[in-house]
Amino acid sequence: MALVELAGVGKSYNRGAANEVVALRRIDLQVAAGEMLCIQGPSGSGKSTLLAIIACILPPSCGRAVLAGHKIARLPEHFRTRYRRQYVGFVFQNFALIDHLSLLENITLPLLPLGLPPRRREELAEPLLHRFALDHRRSFPAGRLSGGELQRAAIARALINDPPLLVADEPTAHLDSRLTGTVLDLLAGLKREGKTLILSSHDPLVSGHPAIDRVVTVRDGMIVNIAAGGG
Amino acid sequence: MQPMHPIHSFGRIQNILDYALSGLRRKLLKNGTVFAVFALVVFLFASFQLTNRALGELAGRILAAAPDITVQQLQAGRQVGIASDSRQVLQAIFGVRRVDERIWGYYFEPTSGANYTVVGLAASAIPASTSKENSWPGPEAAAIAGGDGSSGRVLLSPGVRRHMGLGERQFFSLYRPDLSLVTFEAVADFPPESDLVTADTILMSLADARDLFAIPAGEVTDLLVTVGNPREIDTIAGKIRELLPGVRVVTRNQILKSYEVVFGWRSGLGNLLLLTALVTFTILAWDKATGLSAEDLREMAILKVLGWQTADLILLRLFESVLVAGGAFAGGYLLAWCHLLYADGLLFRPIFLGWSVLRPTFPLVPSLAGTDLLAVLAISVFPYLCATAVPAWRAAVVPADSVL
Amino acid sequence: MLLNPWAIVLLVTAGGSLFLVGGSLRTAVRVLRHWQPGSDSARQIDLENQTWLAALLVEYGLILQLVSLFLLLLAADNFSRVLVGAMCATGAFLANPYGIPALFMKMAGLFFSGYWLVAHRLDLSSEHLPLTRAKFVALLLLAPLVAVDSGLTAAYLLNLSPEIITSCCGVLFAPGGAADGYNLLEPMAAPLLLSLFYGLGGLLFAVGLFLFRRPPQPPGRGSLLADIAFACGQLLFFSLSLVVITVVISPYVYAMPNHRCPFDLLAGEYGHIGYPLYLSLLATCFAGSSAAVAAVCRHLPGLAGPAFRYRRAALRFSLVMLPLFLLIASWSPAFYLLAGGER
């Protein structure tokens, strides 16, 4: 069964206002569970908007969107948040860590509204810190981490809820090629564990990675090409 | 549609509270300022209210011993002397235990601007000295008036003695209306405990007071009626009014009620003045709360993307407001309490004492009244929460995609 | 008597309620005009956000309403010491024609905003937000209620005039007349009232238990009618209880056969028994009657589950509070009779 199903999805910002902008038109896309997908396209092509819709951050303006069997179009915001909390880990392009909180606090932020006590939160974060080699940085304020550490922390935070789907917006945009390789290998490892991954990137290094199953090319808010990836 | 991690509602509240607390600590300067100003406003409110209440209760408890009925003559709407003969009329009323004559008036001291209250009572009106503790008069009071005639001996309040500069001397003189001098001998002082009612009082015999004020014989200022059965006071007051038209009849109950109104009115006026301080503060708080920094908004948006609901964020903001307001309320009230308990209401005492030259000294004890607490809470914390509701909501509904 | 501290407190809270409801009213008008479920237009997103604000404001308003209800009771008790002829809060309320209506208006506002919040919670638990429109129509009704309540409170305070002794030379005040609270309600037949009280209480308990035990019913008129009848019974019980407390129970608490006052129960002299008494009554009747709100909504899309769960929880709560209330209410008379007091 497909984890993500988009049919005829469109999105325009500021609908009904004078400065209406159409970002996506009639997107049809299905992502199966366990797949690793790369969405590529020039900046401004609508990649981020597409990811935001899949991650239940933005409501689509029209069309049918289903995540894990739940219809996510035309849904009040608190339901979208509920599904996002449950099914999606999101990695921001700019990492979006809160500078004044420690790394550990940043990573466990999604667990706070679930009511988990600090000890349990730490237990959940422990394996992730270890896996992403962040153990020694756990009590550092996020503002003092290096770029690679920030990126790993952002991925760890997205995984803390153990979501089936990981959505990453330009996960390698701020990294050099060596770090890019490391991060991609990490993501490929997640795929092997059964996670579904959707990445966006305009970096050929990403789309060419052997773990990528399919490469979707987006231009001017439309899917222009779907090709098999390196995997 | 079971969430993967079930939500523990108590843990959720505790976590959000934790987050709010660390947020408050991080912006210590800003929140500390709001807290301090708020606590100050609550402190002023509560001090005023506690002082007023302490004084009001004190008055109520002391004046519970006020005369059952006071009878005064009115003429042209103003109080004039009442004929001593009326005493017989009153005495004849069934249920009246005794009737005492009294002369009292002011002695204005032009050089210092002080106003002494002179009370003249017949010796028979002052009860015999009792041996009971916590009671007055002691043995010295018996010496005031050796008989019903003029004795020239008086009782002073310690304040009057100090003000006259008597020191250890016993003799002093006052002027009659015709500027001739009368000499008195101050034999004793009022106990300091009764300063609240006697701070400016000189007690002398009825004949001495009549002489000092040159009041014609057969006239006194008022008649004090003691009634046997307290339940009969109103009935007897009605009878007096019928028997002596043109007199004013004041019962103790009315005295107490009047003081209740006076204190309530004064407290209200004070509250109204302090309300402006509160309004100013609320505007300040509103201003602080609405001016969300870009960094704050980004933080909210990140939290939202990470799965925080609008309700979670509203709760977070609510906690911040409640912690500041609740803490300031508790701190301010405690401070006000200590202000009254240990400093005797230093700040507001002058307001309540008025512009007297002769100031009574008496300790104030705050009293814990749930209704007072609720009133201060309603007037300080709730307006603050109302004022921060809209900013809290505005922060909570920041669109999640704004961080992208 | 606007300079009384209590008057100021009451007016500030009334102003707060007006501000809160006024704020949500603005949202209500916009929602009713522009609400388009499912749309993602800028306006719709703004409106969805605004519904959170409206709910927050009504929640605050509810708390304020509850507090101001107790403030009004306490204030009246305080006024009774100042007003001539008023022996207790009843007298203070009867001092002018606005007192009692203001009190009832506050209670009505409390129930109404409570129901509104129940509807709001139910609304949020469905993906379709099926109640939003109805919710904001209801808000349009709540607003005038609060406005009238504030107006009545202000009118009550404005028209209170304590007789200050100094303004009244030589004239003794008229002895306390009808406004002394001893005869608020003409003494009704106590046995009749008591049997009605306990009868209705027992009936409500039995019906509540039946409704609670019954498995979820298919939406139909019959089961809905049962719920609505139960809610009406609860409201009836609420008013009846107030009468019974005033006429029959309060004299036992005061140990004075002719002192009938529902407000002095709150005073410290009587162990603040009024607080648990009235709060448990309020809880019973509100929870019991709010089950009907859930029952009415349950056929709406997405609400069958949440409505059933809420109704169950509300009924259970009501069933726990009802015996508690009856126990507290019966305590004083029973104690008096058992301890050998003669009737």
Place this chain on the structure above:
Amino acid sequence: MGAMSRKAMERVAPAGRLASRLAGRPSSRLLVLLAFFLLATLFVVREQGRCRQEQEGRIGIARSVVASLGLSDLALASEARYTRHPLASDPLVVGMDHPGAVDRFPSTLFWAPPR
């Protein structure tokens, strides 16, 4: 919550662990603060009880003075009859009875007392 404090936490005995956990959470610290506040409140309330008892004796004396002399007013603001003895005045007295005022209401209302 850092690495050091966690290790330190594991080193301490189970009884001490609860204490360090209590100290670790802001909300628990708030609770501790609240407890201190309650203690302080209890203390000042007890202090008030003590003062009240002390005051009771003073009031007894003051009350017997009031009863003996038939007083009806507090000696606050003792400069004029209308404030010193509200019960011996009427509303118009404010304009009439100031010790330095000429008796012609209302023109004398705001006259200052003579020096």
